[in-house]
Amino acid sequence: MRLPSGFAEVPCARCGAFTPGLAFGELCRDCVKVTTARANRVARLISLAVTALAAAYVSLRIPPTPTARMWAAICVVVVYLIVRRVAKKVAMEHLRG
Numbered sequence: 547m548r549l550p551s552g553f554a555e556v557p558c559a560r561c562g563a564f565t566p567g568l569a570f571g572e573l574c575r576d577c578v579k580v581t582t583a584r585a586n587r588v589a590r591l592i593s594l595a596v597t598a599l600a601a602a603y604v605s606l607r608i609p610p611t612p613t614a615r616m617w618a619a620i621c622v623v624v625v626y627l628i629v630r631r632v633a634k635k636v637a638m639e640h641l642r643g
């Protein structure tokens with residue numbers, strides 16, 4: 547979308563700093579950096595908590611064979627990766643404002 551010349555600089559949605567090349571509702575580079583760092587921290591905490599619960603649940607439920615343990619470990623890692631991704635996305639949305 548081509549902006550009218552008067553709107554060449556748009557304020558950041560978070561800190562209000564006028565930044566060239568920014569679209570309405572977008573964050574400036576500094577805010578993106580800060581928000582991403584915070585979202586990563588939140589996502590790590592949430593995913594570690596969920597993974598600990600998943601690991602505890604799985605270790606109580608699986609039979610004590612090497613194969614079952616291996617698959618359980620893989621499942622826990624997958625849970626961690628998925629939860630972390632989703633948590634980061636959600637955290638980014640919440641931290642924007």
Ligand SMILES: [Zn+2]
Pocket residue numbers: 558559560561562563573574575576577578
């Ligand atoms: Zn900003």
